[in-house]
Amino acid sequence: MPPPERSVTGRSLAPRHVTSPMGPLGRGGLSPGPIYALRSPGANETMRGIQMGDDATWEDRLEHASATFSRFVPDAEPARVLASMERRMGALGTFAFTAVGEMWDRPGLTRRDRSLMIIAVLAAQARNEELELHTAVGLRHGLARIEIEEINLHIAAYAGFPAAMAASRRMDAAFREAEGVAEIEGRAPADHLSDPERMERAADVRASLTGGRANPDPRADLEALRGHLGELGDWAMKWAFGEIWSRPQLSRRDRSLVVIATLVALGQEAELSFHVRAGLNHELGRDEIREAMTHLCLYVGFPRAVQGMRTAMEVFARIDG
């Protein structure tokens, strides 16, 4: 569960629920896609993630953003950080402080969750300088080094080895700096596995990814994948599922969050649709997935985040029949 909304400075925050009378629905949308009839939330589902206020003052906004930057840049006064960013970058500096700062202070996902996602999308997109910075931020948000390294295995599988190799170099620079060492020692290799061992581990992953709908006989399940994907089915089964997803260093739920974010960054809706469902099977909440799409807009841009949100909503609607 994410932590409850809190004020870092102790000042009470502007309410985030809708306080104003709403008029009728407008005719124009951001894009000409279908309008989704949003279900009322079920008993175990809150509307907190959905409700937002329309009446925050500038001071309210500044307080949220400042709370974030007091964590990003712990040894500087947030007001001075803002002034410095505006002097160096003008309006871009204002927005890099306020939009980014407000986003990271939202409820709905923990800061550790947000770091999992943002490290993944920076690596997938080869945003090198930001990746080094956010690796350091991720460590401060409670991610262990081996968890961040685990993110990068999914980058290898979902964005390719060249992306992961480049990301590895930038992450390493941040790790060495954080640990104050010239070289990271004692890294553990992956297990050296035979095909039968890979298949057995893959079967366990396929069961959790699909909520028990995959054929429990891994050879039969693989045969089904081959029907879709030819030889790619073998690589998905034995390597991606059997060797990466099966590792115990990061929870399945966290891996789903990493992969969902990566697929949004890559704009891969077909695969995303499968992994939104897998994320739900791995105990990600619908509100968490929606909050993930919201946060991602600042790191992959609105168009891909909007596509991600649409894909997630379509999956939810299909599940609800």
Place this chain on the structure above:
Amino acid sequence: MPPPERSVTGRSLAPRHVTSPMGPLGRGGLSPGPIYALRSPGANETMRGIQMGDDATWEDRLEHASATFSRFVPDAEPARVLASMERRMGALGTFAFTAVGEMWDRPGLTRRDRSLMIIAVLAAQARNEELELHTAVGLRHGLARIEIEEINLHIAAYAGFPAAMAASRRMDAAFREAEGVAEIEGRAPADHLSDPERMERAADVRASLTGGRANPDPRADLEALRGHLGELGDWAMKWAFGEIWSRPQLSRRDRSLVVIATLVALGQEAELSFHVRAGLNHELGRDEIREAMTHLCLYVGFPRAVQGMRTAMEVFARIDG
């Protein structure tokens, strides 16, 4: 209006209209998409953008390309630039001179318009060296520094902050070089706004983007966006529309051109479809949008430019019923 076609050297140019008898339509296409039945142009629409000659001599082509490079590299003889590029890069050098040079000398969009687009797509794609070069070219094509900085705010919103932050560093290097200073001074921050102020500005933007079809009550309009996009609707409304699109430093028409180019570079057809329509509402001409797609092929590759052209043609066809 774009300037009329002209010869920089004073030599009369090869006619660009179709001068040869045409056979029946071929059976094969570049891609197996539907064939668009092109409407005859209406009264206020010219065919100039459509008509091209098939009989330019090498000398005609060289003259157009040389006119461009005399502006790109003002202190060198174009013939020597071509010889140098061919010596260093072989056939790639030939094409980087002729294809790029001919494209930038086309009518249909001003050079300032072309620079707006190309700076945007280089930033969106993190093409760093080229971005620095084209920032300098953009200044020579009549863009002010604050206009180029304005492009980058749309990159933050449409491609994400990491892309914009990296672009900011490369643009800055070109600005410092052009202004002959060690540091750019006196940048203005964005206005520090409350939610009601953001909503009010967003309403004005939504009205112009949608040609008056958005609900004029911004709270009702936001509620409609939330129906499509969940919480992303809040960020689109308050930040992208209320804080970026609403700024007076660049015209809405120029912003539409920047965003259309960015969406083509990102391959985001759904969002592009909305923004082609918005561009028409912002007084971009159909010919200008088609010329934009044509120019972009050299900077994002044919496949994305072709998708962009198809999306634009589909929007035009829907408007015409």
Place this chain on the structure above:
Amino acid sequence: MPPPERSVTGRSLAPRHVTSPMGPLGRGGLSPGPIYALRSPGANETMRGIQMGDDATWEDRLEHASATFSRFVPDAEPARVLASMERRMGALGTFAFTAVGEMWDRPGLTRRDRSLMIIAVLAAQARNEELELHTAVGLRHGLARIEIEEINLHIAAYAGFPAAMAASRRMDAAFREAEGVAEIEGRAPADHLSDPERMERAADVRASLTGGRANPDPRADLEALRGHLGELGDWAMKWAFGEIWSRPQLSRRDRSLVVIATLVALGQEAELSFHVRAGLNHELGRDEIREAMTHLCLYVGFPRAVQGMRTAMEVFARIDG
């Protein structure tokens, strides 16, 4: 024809055909796409590419991977390369050795073919360090320098000039190193062509790309392209087909492989669909195209490779009626 499967060390390899009893097809797939009813292979089509074993031991896997790295890093013992990669990168190092090593040792495409593809996708994705490395590997796999330079012309056309210019710099570094020179001398420019010359060459390319279905009158064929693509049709016809695809420095079959790989990397399915068919017209085998999609998963990630495989299978199914 690709070389027959072989063991570099002389040890007999694990059989790659399916040796285990198969259960019924599973209900879950990697993605919720349609299940393709795979045809039985025809008389001239082998199943070799499809059949894979499920029972390789770790030693079998290690042997394939070691065979690859003895070629990638000729002056080091593969076992020491693996140990070094694992020490520096942990599990990522294990997979960068085993997955990459096993893939490059597969039958179905020659190593030269694989290098053609991988150089293309690294250039298209701006993976700079890996591109320099793989340019050197490509030379060792039998590609001539002018063939690798030819790949980059397709990058200019399909991913844009900025990608090609950056790639050119990295390729050049590898060429200079391999040739032991400070500067590559004597590069040949492209022919300096008039429009009629470009159209004539384009007609020949269009005939081979479409298997003779394009209108043999290039002006009529161009008019058809204009109907789809407006002015972009002129640039596709005269430049991409007339000046790049028509060059004799690389076979049409090899160019098709390069372009297919590039389109998979860019996630451009519509264009890919055309070029899979064009590849078949250029004598690429279906098994080769499927093997290409398989290999690409390690360099562009599963989602794009999976989309590529689906697109290829759809084209095959349409051809078979």
